[in-house]
Amino acid sequence: MTTTVTDLEDFKALDPFFRIVEKGLEGIADGEHFFDLLAEDVVFEYVITVPGYPRRVEGRKAVAELYRPYGTLRRSPGAC
Numbered sequence: 001m002t003t004t005v006t007d008l009e010d011f012k013a014l015d016p017f018f019r020i021v022e023k024g025l026e027g028i029a030d031g032e033h034f035f036d037l038l039a040e041d042v043v044f045e046y047v048i049t050v051p052g053y054p055r056r057v058e059g060r061k062a063v064a065e066l067y068r069p070y071g072t073l074r075r076s077p078g079a080c
Contacts, residue, residue: 005033005035010069010071012071022037035064039060040059041058041059042058042060043057044057044058054066
């Protein structure tokens with residue numbers, strides 16, 4: 001299966017997280033990349049969130065777009 005999410009290099013910062021999930025589902029779920037493991041109509045619901053972050057995301061592509069800027073985010077000076 002080839003992922004339907006484009007520009008996977010954009011997600012390089014999330015590779016450690018993706019590899020853990022992929023390894024955990026190895027042999028019990030189809031798909032080579034994290035996004036391949038998600039159904040097209042997947043729903044992510046976040047119990048805990050922060051201002052500006054959604055509580056619910058629907059669809060594989062929407063999840064990808066939510067995660068896409070992860071590697072470009074920067075912490076504020078003095079942040080923990």
